[in-house]
Amino acid sequence: MYARGATDDKGQLLTHLLAAEAWMKTIGDIPLNLIYLIEGEEEIGSPHLEEFILEHREKLQADVVVISDTSQFGPEMPALCYALRGLTYMEFIVTGANQDLHSGMFGGIVPNPNQVVAAIVAEMKGLDGRIRIPGFYDGVKPPEGWEVAEYEKLPWNDSDLAAQLGLPGLSGEKEYPAPVRRWYRPTLDVNGMYGGYAGKGAKTVIPSIAGAKVSMRLVSGQNPERVAELFEAFVRERVPDDCKVEVIRYQNSPAIIIPVDHPAMQAAKVAFRNGFGKEPLLIREGASIPIVAFFVDTMKMPSILFGFGLPDDNPHAPNEKFTLADFHRGIATSAHFMDVYSEAAG
Amino acid sequence: MYARGATDDKGQLLTHLLAAEAWMKTIGDIPLNLIYLIEGEEEIGSPHLEEFILEHREKLQADVVVISDTSQFGPEMPALCYALRGLTYMEFIVTGANQDLHSGMFGGIVPNPNQVVAAIVAEMKGLDGRIRIPGFYDGVKPPEGWEVAEYEKLPWNDSDLAAQLGLPGLSGEKEYPAPVRRWYRPTLDVNGMYGGYAGKGAKTVIPSIAGAKVSMRLVSGQNPERVAELFEAFVRERVPDDCKVEVIRYQNSPAIIIPVDHPAMQAAKVAFRNGFGKEPLLIREGASIPIVAFFVDTMKMPSILFGFGLPDDNPHAPNEKFTLADFHRGIATSAHFMDVYSEAAG
Structure with a gap:
């Protein structure tokens, strides 16, 4: 489990800690081995993180890395992010x-x-x-057929977003729809x-x-x-x-793509379904989380992006928040993930 | 007489004050009426100068304005500047x-x-x-024939200047020689x-x-x-x-051109000949002195640019200077100008 420094991220980190505590209190044990990697330097470019991981390479070796640094697509729209630019x-x-x-x-x-x-x-x-x-x-490459189906399911509202930014419309390559410009181009x-x-x-x-x-x-x-x-x-x-x-x-x-059929992704889907009462959407993000590439490429550890925040949580800005409802659903989702993934991974 | 705030300019202003004093001491009178206009705000864009001049319009009316804000072309190369961009x-x-x-x-x-x-x-x-x-x-317009003859007389050294600036050569419109690029384009x-x-x-x-x-x-x-x-x-x-x-x-x-056949220009030529022992070169400047346009266009007063400094005087920079030799020759030139112009103007 890896979480970053902002309030949002700290709240997300807590969900995983409390999920483990819930397992301990209720069952007396946790169904898998947990290693927590908590960093406080992300906002200054994580100058020591890779070095630290390499130094503790063996202790940090894991079947899967769960990273809580992404968000839902919108309120009541839990999402699993499977790609980063x-x-x-x-x-x-x-x-x-x-x-x-x-x-x-x-x-x-x-x-x-x-x-x-x-x-x-x-x-x-x-x-x-x-x-x-x-x-x-x-x-x-252009998005695959199933990806087009996924992003077309989403309630994009280009004109609302443009108005909110004080723009007459969204800009960019006219031949591609906005979701493609944000995630695939x-x-x-x-x-x-x-x-x-x-x-x-x-x-x-x-x-x-x-x-x-x-x-x-x-x-x-x-x-x-x-x-x-x-x-x-x-x-x-x-x-x-x-x-x-x-x-x-x-x-x-590099850009990151997490195979959607990976057992951890499948387990995460079930966990969200149980924790949020909804099938999670499959989304991409336009931004980059460089450490994910490091986990995947250098450490050879599959990583999944497992976030509970909302797009308007204002990370690093005034009135930063993480809603209590999402906090609670996040704890439940994390607890379910431990259960489902431990069974899937045997 | 108008002089500006930098050390260089103050030194040049002094030449005119001392020339007048020399007349008083030697002859007991000055051969023409002198009005000194001394400003201390030039380096902040002269926010009050035009207003001040307009307010004192009648008192400041003169046959000619002598402005000491230009320099010689080089050491021992006194010059009269007849145009500004x-x-x-x-x-x-x-x-x-x-x-x-x-x-x-x-x-x-x-x-x-x-x-x-x-x-x-x-x-x-x-x-x-x-x-x-x-x-x-x-x-x-391109330079006139006599202007080409004037700038071709000057000891331009493009490669020295380029080397001094750390450049492989001078840049700009290839179809024009450097003096034309600096003064006429x-x-x-x-x-x-x-x-x-x-x-x-x-x-x-x-x-x-x-x-x-x-x-x-x-x-x-x-x-x-x-x-x-x-x-x-x-x-x-x-x-x-x-x-x-x-x-x-x-x-x-606007750009300024001072007619070289104006009586004050002719008087200035003689004055330089006497003060520096040399015929002054006729040069242009690439820079602008906005107040000159104001004197000429708004106040309808012919203005001449009458400067004694050197190009390496470093105005506004460390080691700013004004050589004593030029200071003394400047005083003599100014005194001669008062004499010659007063006769020419009758």
């Missing part, structure tokens, strides 16, 4: 002259790194949502762009340095290392001779 | 969703203002230095570009807001108001429907 996070920093210069005295004869960053960013992705880095989409977003003067008013500087921070959400079939290489090559090829560029790679984690 | 300074701010969003959860379905800013900036100007705002170059530079996370490391935000601050140096023949309008239209036409844009106009001042 991966993440390649890059930054490129363009340098022109060795100092900031006055645009009156030097405008017209020196390169402007802001201009170079803008040209590269603009070429990288169209306003139609299409990413133009050659090879970027290699390996990307890779994306590229410039998360930060900087260069020169960003304060109030006017300043006529030609900056020495400008840069962009870019995250790419990856789907299964894409290799994060290769995406990082394609990105870097794309940038380097486009930096003109009068500028230099530095490319930084921050993070590279 | 104008300045139109704009900012545009693009808003997408009404809040910053998580790129994992919302990547692929919401607009990213960074992307919109980059697309517009990239389209606005090519990396070849060519500005692509339709109509921007209307009215721009209008430019556009993005002085600031901002949006999302610009700190250390990685943050996966899709920002609500991104923007760019853009200065355009204008040459004679271009109308700053019209350039501002063309710029604004160019930006507005390119903002997609899922974003909003705000366009801010900060500054609009």
